[in-house]
Amino acid sequence: MECHAYYEGDDDPEKCTARRLERFELVTLHRSMGRVPYGVVLNPHAERALSPADAADRLVALDCSWESAGEAAFAMDGVHRALPFLVAANPINFGRPFRLTTVEALAGALRILGEDDHATRVLEPFRWGETFLELNEEPLDRYAACADSTEVVAVQSEYLE
Numbered sequence: 189m190e191c192h193a194y195y196e197g198d199d200d201p202e203k204c205t206a207r208r209l210e211r212f213e214l215v216t217l218h219r220s221m222g223r224v225p226y227g228v229v230l231n232p233h234a235e236r237a238l239s240p241a242d243a244a245d246r247l248v249a250l251d252c253s254w255e256s257a258g259e260a261a262f263a264m265d266g267v268h269r270a271l272p273f274l275v276a277a278n279p280i281n282f283g284r285p286f287r288l289t290t291v292e293a294l295a296g297a298l299r300i301l302g303e304d305d306h307a308t309r310v311l312e313p314f315r316w317g318e319t320f321l322e323l324n325e326e327p328l329d330r331y332a333a334c335a336d337s338t339e340v341v342a343v344q345s346e347y348l349e
């Protein structure tokens with residue numbers, strides 16, 4: 189699975205997970221929207237939740253600050269999908285649902301799509317990376333066993349109750 193990110197460059201470069209992934213050759217960063225390839229776009233505003241039915245060979249994230257991650261920022265072409273309830277393990281938003289870093293979003297998506305080894309690999313450069321998979325092990329296993337987005341949303345509703 190190819191991992192891509194559009195890099196907006198408005199977040200603290202020291203803490204930016206996409207830049208770190210690029211250094212480890214685990215993601216391809218694009219600095220122009222026009223160069224972002226077509227794929228499954230990880231978009232928290234998308235209507236449909238990601239599920240194993242989303243046969244994908246390319247994931248695309250938008251790396252920017254949360255302040256500029258409004259709906260309009262996700263202007264790239266592709267199949268837009270939101271990640272279901274998952275909890276952040278990064279130190280800035282630890283324990284907070286839905287507000288994932290770029291690497292957590294990519295890893296969560298890879299796990300839901302059955303690419304477990306790849307998910308582990310992208311998290312390796314982060315000291316809290318393993319914690320993300322541990323914290324979310326049960327929901328990730330359950331989402332990965334779903335047939336489609338409707339089932340994923342049904343599982344998610346149990347965590348939101």
Ligand SMILES: C[S@@+](CC[C@H](N)C(=O)[O-])C[C@H]1O[C@@H](n2cnc3c(N)ncnc32)[C@H](O)[C@@H]1O
Nearest residue numbers: 204205230231232249250252271288289290293
């Ligand atoms: C807003 S950026 C913040 C990046 C952060 N500065 C970093 O260093 O990783 C996080 C990106 O991850 C993806 N993402 C995060 N949470 C998500 C969710 N709940 N559903 C879908 N995509 C999500 C989106 O592409 C989003 O733009």
